[in-house]
Amino acid sequence: MSEHRRGPARSEVARVAILEATARQFATRGYDHLTMEGIAADAKVGKQTIYRWWSSKGALVADCLIEGLLLPDDLNPPDTGDLRADLTDWLGSILAIAQHPGGEALMRSLISAAAENEDVGRRLHESLGASSSLIVRLQAGVDAGQLPAGAPLTEIGEALVGAVILRAISRVPAEEATTARLVQAVLPAG
Amino acid sequence: MSEHRRGPARSEVARVAILEATARQFATRGYDHLTMEGIAADAKVGKQTIYRWWSSKGALVADCLIEGLLLPDDLNPPDTGDLRADLTDWLGSILAIAQHPGGEALMRSLISAAAENEDVGRRLHESLGASSSLIVRLQAGVDAGQLPAGAPLTEIGEALVGAVILRAISRVPAEEATTARLVQAVLPAG
Amino acid sequence: MSEHRRGPARSEVARVAILEATARQFATRGYDHLTMEGIAADAKVGKQTIYRWWSSKGALVADCLIEGLLLPDDLNPPDTGDLRADLTDWLGSILAIAQHPGGEALMRSLISAAAENEDVGRRLHESLGASSSLIVRLQAGVDAGQLPAGAPLTEIGEALVGAVILRAISRVPAEEATTARLVQAVLPAG
Amino acid sequence: MSEHRRGPARSEVARVAILEATARQFATRGYDHLTMEGIAADAKVGKQTIYRWWSSKGALVADCLIEGLLLPDDLNPPDTGDLRADLTDWLGSILAIAQHPGGEALMRSLISAAAENEDVGRRLHESLGASSSLIVRLQAGVDAGQLPAGAPLTEIGEALVGAVILRAISRVPAEEATTARLVQAVLPAG
DNA sequence: AAATAAACGAGACGGTACGTCCCGTCTTAGA
């Protein structure tokens, strides 16, 4: 009753090696300058083995995103009960990541990958976007009465994340006060 | 008293032909898939003439931005006295541009170019960003009492533009109500 | 027990197409004006396939020489028993080849190739030089008593071939009597 | 009554600088790898100044030959009365020049230049060939009874020079006995 | 067990584009 045609099954070892090599190369070189040959060599894998399972380097990067090989996991905003402070903290930690060398390049590489490749774009949206812990935190703020009931949570989230992205591609260094002012832009009542 | 070192001056004809060819190719093919050879052929120019004056295709695109060959000029928000309505209109017109085929691709190409190339990033920031007509409009809103005096105008602008960028790279289609909700996110008082 | 390292073997079709294209281009354009791109296009082959197996156009031409794609095979001196007449005939036929249009250019191209490239030089030496049929014919002359026993056969051969080469690069047209006088220079006893 | 059209006359300084630069580059790099731009830079001259007076690098090298900038002057065979010994000496000194590093390359470069360029070929022929001191020496040998009266002097000279050229392009190292055997090939009676 | 077939590593293949070098012509300013 097996679905399995005949011959060996897909090699998990190869799959993991390829994704890890992709993440390594992505972090090292950036999205442009990623090469299939470089990934294959790094993963010690034939090129065909990559092309057999992924259609492009975009798909490869998108899979890396899903597996959490590209982004740190702990980007969730804290919940101390003070929405304003929590958002400010959260923005601060993101900008801190973007600040240290490599982090900024990785961020821009991700943006570039997303802009060029549909899969990456959608994955990034899922990771950073709508259903994310940021929305959850904002909803908690609504529940706590720190935001009005009908507040456009999705759009507030987009505005915050979008501002970070804009800073990344503009190479504007984030200053100390920036996070607070950004939070104030979407939570003016304070 | 000429600063001119000796020998023929730079050819203005070639300069313009190259920038126009770049803009043409950029709109046609996008930032990735731009090729120096394609630009040179389109501009009927030797490759060396490009490399003599620009160090990379990023620099080329950045110059096109400066010359206004890539973006329409009329992205300024209107000023009818009603800040909320004006911002909504403005966002709507930007999203309309991004919506029609080609516009979306051009937008993502610009984002990709900015993410990969420092010059393009800075130019884009100057065009879309801080000193722009958007800030001017927001300041007018402050003057009219539609925004509080200490409002973080720069960050509000970044939030709006950033949200648009995020939508572009996420491939989230903008719905009718989106613009209004986005304005509400940064102008909640209404 | 295969020596085969793994992966596809070298394509014989490509190898032959490249050598034939080289010979064609060599005859058409001469050694200078040979271009790798021209050969690749003529052979319908990627440039890298040439560079994978040959290090320079000199090496390519040398291989063509080995395969006999550049020189006619029938440059052997006849053996009628009369050494003097045979050498005169042989020189005459070589100069005839060099005379007709294209032949002269091909000859000079070969000389140029040999002068610039070590491989070609050695190959040419092997083809025209020491171990050749010319020496064999001279040795037969020794056996027949038409040359003294200790005659410096190699040097006699070099003198004859060298004189032909000198004429080729000097563009001195060969006259009727030249061959006879040249033979007389190295076989004076007659 | 002046033939001189108007404006400054041709600059002798530039002419000499160009020829000397050509000779320098020729010795350094060889005929191939000679570049007009390199010569112009070396001579501190505009490229146009070269093209105004010479049609090609071949013509340039030919002029260098005429001016004696490429070959040593003292290639004349000695005349001690002993033709055989004198020729052997002369060949030996030529092969010695060809032997030491640089000399061999220069020789092959000259051959290459002659093969590719008609002017150089003719100049070389005039320098090394027919009317040269070698023929004069051979004629003296005839007068002294060391060669028969009707001996084909031109062809004997060609055979000797040709053999040297053949050795140069074949990369056959000249051994001690070679010169003697070569002389024997054209002066067998001894 | 033997036959079959897919996945694998390796890498050759026809191509496109790269960034550089040099060509021969043309343009400028100065002598």
Add this chain to the structure above:
DNA sequence: TCTAAGACGGGACGTACCGTCTCGTTTATTT
């Protein structure tokens, strides 16, 4: 009008990768 300087359109260089296509080997599933 010649010169030094050098920009120009163009052609070829040798290299890096692309995505496809063999190879021979390894592994798993039928017969």
